[in-house]
Amino acid sequence: MYGFEAMTFNIHGGYLEAIVRGHRSGLLTAADYNNLCQCETLEDIKMHLSATEYGPYLQNEPSPLHTTTIVEKCTLKLVDEYKQMLCQATEPLSTFLEYITYGHMIDNVVLIVTGTLHERDVQELLEKCHPLGMFDSIATLAVAQNMKELYRLVLVDTPLAPYFSECITSEDLDDMNIEIMRNTLYKAYLEDFYRFCQKLGGATAEIMSDLLAFEADRRAVNITINSIGTELTRDDRRKLYSSFGLLYPYGHEELAVSEDIDQVRAVMEKYPPYQSIFSKLSYGESQLLDKAFYEEEVKRLCLAFEQQFHYGVFFAYMRLREQEIRNLMWISECVAQNQKSRVHDSVVFIF
């Protein structure tokens, strides 16, 4: 139940909530996307973005422009905004904001470990890491040979340490184990974030529970579909599902034994919130499922702004910006590859 947040929230969180709502109004609109979709070259995209909040970040970029440069600069803007909010936040908001970046930290750890396995240079790998997921000792990940060393040498001093208890083994790191490690870490992170939000209580707990439950359910579906036809056993697949969400526990039981996409659809259609997602797809199709999930996620994230005095707006804003960057990346790729007919395949409008 809600507490008296309206009376006390603004003392510590009012300023930053106002800031994040101001940032939210800078998100690109459908009109912006229509203009961008009609661009012929990346220079045109740069010109259109110069009139938006991305302008200062792109104006000094020399020609020829690359799609990776556009994504990099847009991400830099998000990182700057995040750091400005983080340095002004007090507890528990500062911890909440840090939680938002742990997913990127996991991705960076896996990137460094995978790249090292493939004998890539550490500097090259560090350049490819997501800036939101950086931490001080990240470069030392390259020396670890197995998960125990990974934990002992590097990760024990990072926020990811508690998530490693489920996947510490002495097995050598190889591609298969790394992928399972990634998903196990992410599961532990989601559960921990969920528990933290529940402890905060009030509107934050309610809104974040819904958003994180959707994330957990989406991951369960993705894991199921991607592991169909592989040697991942049902038990191993079940272990990768989070222990919360709308699908927990009965949906997970059915997903664990699904052998094709139509069985997954049959499971998901029993849950009304996901019925609309799967109704958009024809039988046997999974390619549009990604976009359908993104659209549903954006809808839920936008709804978070309809309420005040909770931390969900910060999470929602970060996710919406990431979606916007994905949209810009896709539009840039379609323009660069002269495939403008496909530009609307993956763009998800936010407003």
Place this chain on the structure above:
Amino acid sequence: MERQESSENGRESNEGISVKEENILNFLDSVDGYLILMDSLSSTLRQGWLELASARHSMGASRINSTLFDHKLHPASTTLQVNEQSAGPDRELPHFTLCKWASSNNPEKYFEEAKFGEDELLKKSNSLRHRDISHNSGNVCFPTFRFDCLGKMTRDQGFDLEALGSISMRVLKPVTNPLEMVVEISNMRASLLCAYDQVQKDMETATK
């Protein structure tokens, strides 16, 4: 007698002209086939690049990037066989065949051959490496790149649990169609060059 000789000469020259025309037609057919294959390959690769961008969009740039390429040498699971085929009297045509998922009883043999780096392949492009002299055929093994999220080419146990977090992985099937097309283009090019040689010989004969 003279009339008979001249009619025989005329018949021979008619036959010679028709053979020359046939050679020219063969050459033009080869060129046409070659251009169609090149166009098809270009279209397939274009599609492939967009699918790659789509995967990067869904899974994130940190999961789809060049760090997934493995710089280690692996036994090649797809090899190219080059054989010599007879294309007429005193003529041999190289014929390329793609051998996929080839398994060897002696994996070290494959590893030995896969030690050819790309540079060495370029330097030795005109010399064929003979795996077995008795078969009198050359095998060229390409070093295999391991794609963590894109392909399953080197995973012997068939466990292709490459990426679980995003559905787009299913969109990226192992890219074998372009390889087959490249081999087809190589064969078409070989026959094109052979037809061109023939046409050139006919022209030289005609000028003499």
